[in-house]
Amino acid sequence: MKVRHSDLVNAGASKRRLARQERDARRGRLGRRRYGDLVKRLGMVVRIAFEVGCIGSPFGLEGPLRYGIRGDLCRQGWTWTDADLMAREMMDDVFRALRITRPDWNEGQPEWVIEAGTLIERTRCVRCHAPLPEGHHKYCSHLCSTAHWMWLNRRKEASGDVAVMLAIRSI
Numbered sequence: 737m738k739v740r741h742s743d744l745v746n747a748g749a750s751k752r753r754l755a756r757q758e759r760d761a762r763r764g765r766l767g768r769r770r771y772g773d774l775v776k777r778l779g780m781v782v783r784i785a786f787e788v789g790c791i792g793s794p795f796g797l798e799g800p801l802r803y804g805i806r807g808d809l810c811r812q813g814w815t816w817t818d819a820d821l822m823a824r825e826m827m828d829d830v831f832r833a834l835r836i837t838r839p840d841w842n843e844g845q846p847e848w849v850i851e852a853g854t855l856i857e858r859t860r861c862v863r864c865h866a867p868l869p870e871g872h873h874k875y876c877s878h879l880c881s882t883a884h885w886m887w888l889n890r891r892k893e894a895s896g897d898v899a900v901m902l903a904i905r906s907i
């Protein structure tokens with residue numbers, strides 16, 4: 737059987753139409769107005785958390801918010817897949833409304849900053865401020881690196897929990 741180019745184009749278009757219909761159905765299930773309110777509220781949480789420095793990037797709460805929304809929808813009888821898609825769409829709309837674009841892969845690499853010539857070389861350990869031994873660039877020892885990482889994680893979890901609770905209490 738010969739597949740024509742127009743068949744492929746049509747298949748793509750009907751796939752997109754189907755995806756759009758499914759998306760609309762999900763939003764309809766939540767209630768359009770409620771959807772809009774939630775996007776607005778989540779946007780506020782993200783903006784405030786970023787402004788007060790709870791998160792170092794506007795995307796800092798994306799993960800916790802997504803699984804918070806998903807969990808709440810699951811408890812309301814949604815399937816995991818539907819709930820996850822809804823949560824993802826909601827967060828995409830939040831970032832769109834805030835006019836935040838995701839950095840590309842290159843911008844996420846440490847070399848990006850080095851190339852720009854803005855990297856300031858450390859001479860002391862991030863955690864204990866002892867002079868760095870030869871070959872160490874951030875921490876004096878494995879112990880300091882682990883301890884600092886755990887401390888950062890605890891702080892992230894704590895600030896994330898507060899914001900997530902505020903944001904999803906009303907879902």
Ligand SMILES: [Zn+2]
Binds near residue numbers: 862863864865866877
């Ligand atoms: Zn140290």
